[in-house]
Amino acid sequence: MLLASISSSSSDQGGPRPPRLAVRLPGPLSDLKNAVQRRGNPSPGGTSPRGRHPRHHVLPRPDLGAAGAQLQRAAAVAGGVLVAAISQAAQRLASARPGRGSQTLPFYQSFKLPWNAGARSGSRRASREAAALAKALSARGHEYERTLDVRAAVQCFEEACKLVPESAAYLSMAAKCWSDLTFYYDVRSDRERQLVNLKAMEYAEKARLGLAACLPGWLQRGMAERSSCARCCVCIEAHPQLVYGHVAMCISKGRLALFTDNKTKVRLAKEAQQCAYTAIECDPGSDVAHHLMGRWHYEMAQINVVLRTLVRIMYGTALAPGTRQDALASYRRAAQLAPGRLIHKVEAGRVHLELGQVQEGVEQLEAALVCDVEDINAWHTRMDAEKLLAQVRRQPWQQPSLVPPHAQQAERGAAASGGAAPAASISTAALLSGHRQPEIVQDALLSAGAIPPPAAAA
Secondary structure: OHHHHHHHHHHHOOOOOOOOOOOOOOHHHHHHHHHHHHHHOOOOOOEOOOOOOEOOOOOOOOOHHHHHHHHHHHHHHHHHHHHHHHHHHHHHHHHHOHHHOOOOOOHHHOOOOOOOHHHHHHHHHHHHHHHHHHHHHHHHHHHHHHOOOHHHHHHHHHHHHHHOOOOHHHHHHHHHHHHHHHHOOOOOOHHHHHHHHHHHHHHHHHHHHHHHHHOOHHHHHHHHOOOOOHHHHHHHHHOHHHHHHHHHHHHHHHHHHHHOOHHHHHHHHHHHHHHHHHHHHHOOOOHHHHHHHHHHHHHHHOOOHHHHHHHHHHHOOOOOOOOHHHHHHHHHHHHHHOOOOHHHHHHHHHHHHHOOOHHHHHHHHHHHHHOOOOOHHHHHHHHHHHHHHHHHOOOOOOOOOOOOHHHHHHHHHHHHOOOOOOOOOOOHHHHHHOOOOHHHHHHHHHHOOOOOOHHHHO
């Protein structure tokens, strides 16, 4: 004990250490000791300067190129996400303020960068020129409608749609004119009547899809859920063209149902009713939408109980009921919204007569005869008014010619000139085959001053 304490105190004080006794181990134990020592110090001579600690391992040099590439990819992804979020926020802000107009360019093109300023200004100039030409063609198309030249009006509105493909007004007018050819004098077969209405449905569907794509998502959901919130009403007021596609589709499907089989009639009648309801929801102030709803109620009122039962048994579906009273209410509402439109008063007078209200019916029919004839539909409806008044007054009535005055004049001019074709002599069958008359479009643009005359151009 004493020797041990002396030895430890001397070692703590830095004195000389006593020599260690060498212990000889047996052969196997000596080999095990050497293996343990080699594992603790694997590299020969790999001791620290103090001789007690093993040498530290050297870490590999990092690959800065790969790390930089990963950082660049992460930054690109983050930048794309940030730009997309800013674009969505800008679009939502623009849709929330419909009165300030919509943005015509995508968000990433709206930055005023020096290298895209010229392209942006050039595209805007081309858009303005195309809009001006389309407006001139539309004005001439309405003039052709008033002169009952529906085939020329079709060509004008089609060219306007090519210039401004996203315009619901031009697409809807093209659909209306195609559907107006249903009762034109040179359309004589049911197959042709089906084709013109199918063509009208194509344009009407483009008008509806184009408007649906331009509307914000919340408004699309509100319309799908029949929402009547004030926000939807404000945005609908800012998009007055919203009703055009539904009105054109309702007209086309209602007329197509007249020349199809019974099962298709039932389906088209339901779809036409839905289009009329949607049109009224989009614009309660649309007189044409209320007129279409009145026409649907009137047609449904003509179907008796036996026929309704047969439809339910044979086709597994039930027709919605309609009454003449509901039809009269819709016609009267349409007449209030547009007092100068002839078709509302004639149809209201017709329903009054069928309900036994002769005095009211005669008043509506006489008031209709004072209105202007704005298109081929008003021209045919005016004939119906004259016929109904003659029946009420027990006067003879003779069916006038169904050939419009402009076509009669053109035929007389062609006969006098030895068979030369007039300017708008193309038939409806030729229109369905894809033939067009470039001179009609050129004349419309020349008259509006949209293009210079040939002499000035030369």
